[in-house]
Amino acid sequence: MDFGRISRRHLLQGGAALTLGAAAGLRPAFAAETTIGFIYVGSRDDYGYNQAHAQGAAALKKLPGLKVIEEEKVPETDAVEKTMESMINLDGATLLFPTSFGYYNPHMIKMATKYPKLRFEHCGGLWSEKDPKNAGSYFGYIDEAQYIAGIVAGYTSKSGKLGFVAAKPIPQVLRNINAFTLGAKLANPKATTQVIFTGDWSMPVKEAEATNSLIDQGVDVLTCHVDGPKTMVENAARRGAFVTGYHVNQSPLAPKAYLTGAEWNWEALYPKFVKMLAAGESIPNFYRGGLKEELVKVSPYGEAVSEQARKHADEIKAKFLGDGYTIFKGPIKDNKGNTVITAGTERGQKDPELEKMDYLVEGVIGATS
């Protein structure tokens, strides 16, 4: 958009929305109707990442005095800035949730600087002191749920070979792969996880090929970290392998093959955010939590999960919900033999070092580049 030649009409609309935003957005009581904008990178009923956020948005729609607007299939480019602009200037949105990883920097940061009175909440970004104060990032420690899924997978696998269909080697994905593997090793110290990167968040044909290749290698339990796990779940189930899900509960797709899964719990979090704003508090810029804080959850166990697996998984889950439990506890070696966490070091969930993860732990077959 050429801002040098912005029309007067746009300017007026923008000005009006800004005033509205300033008046209604961060003021304690939501006198008028508040508009909240959700932006998804894919389709919101994809049995995956976007559906999890859409379930959160649906929870907000039920609350009085809120208007939720949504836009799907917005690419991680300048397009998302245009979408935010139009949600702000045309719909009067005062709280925005650009939910995809690549929206954060530079796009959302740019918008947050441009509209300092509005609130921007990003899923997965790494907010730091340098970033605008009206921007925030939240994320769930879904690796806790992956760890538990790993335990279940480790007990269920007969070959001891697990498979992971992943999109890109970014820290959050690597952390899931590592947690899943560490969990599996609790159940079976010899378990390995073979990882295949497809290169992008939604590549159905590649995901199906990756699933088939893994099963050809003798993998009998698979999981994934892509936007829509449907392809992996259905194709693995057709080949007779077990799966643990991701993002949302995929058991309706493959009731017999579905063991358990790591799910987001945005429908619990988003209403909390809105309540914070309504009570005049500000949302912490850096918001994180796991099973205990109800940001993530574990799917109910499938019928193929053994008694022993259930018992062990429940035991660890109780620790997460109780006093806490550390997944990344030294000594941990990466799969090249280097020590990445020294003996005696405990990297708790909130440790920012974990959000920069760039290694795969021992037991993972694969490489980050």
Next chain:
Amino acid sequence: MADGNIGLWTVPLAVLGGAIRVSTPFLFVSLGECITERAGRINLGLEGTLVMGAMSAYGISYLTGSPWLGVLAAGLTGALLGALHAGICSLPRVNDVAVGISLMLFGTGLAFFLGKPLIEPTAARLPAIDFGWWSDVPQVRAALRINVLFLLGVVLAPILFWAFKTTRWGLLIRTAGESADAARAMGHSVLMIRLRATMAGGFLAGIGGSFLSLFYPGSWNEGLSSGQGITAVALVIFARWDPMLCLWASLAFGGAAALGPALQSVGVTSGYHLFNAAPYILTLLIMIITCSPKRTLSGAPAELSITR
């Protein structure tokens, strides 16, 4: 072998399996486009046709419970889109490439719009024939679970080759593609020939789409095609407008698509982006090797707007 551990054999097996599994949409779209382009018109809209075909096949299969009705619906949708393309192109001074691009956007957009409620439900799938019964190795059996559509495509390629060469309508299509004036002089309507050729092309591309949603990967979602339709159109040029070469090229592209994941599964992990790009590198290489500044592409129909 008994424990199913086949080690490095996974790679050739996956490439073979991939060639069979992934190639079918390429094959149908490229054969369809081959008919259309031989008649002297380029339909770039087949990407949209493919996606529309995938969506309508999934929808009809879900509603009626019969995947074969879905395949038929996909073909008819494709023929309809082909008729639209040919209809617009029959108007004077209309550029077929531009119409194709707009139909590509129209087809994908319409499919995403109508396909919204189809993302969640699971539709009945096309059956597969088990050609791997002779083998004890589960991986071989899995690779040889072949869909009937693939076999149809494989049979269709030589039939088309033969038809172009020896039948009357094959000659008519080629005449319309090589010299519209000659076809007119013979008393045939070039527009009618091209309409039928584009509809036939659309029909095949639609069926290619039904394979995507009803067999492999086997469900409807918006990332389903990820450019396979447009790759297949390019593949026709690569195959020099020859149906048999279309078949080999589709198999090569299918196999190349399986290479990246297969190599990673046996532990060749570096440069997976490069392996994922293998089909495109292959295209570029062959284009560079076979290009010549002295002549136009051999086998290109003379009436095509890119060669004229």
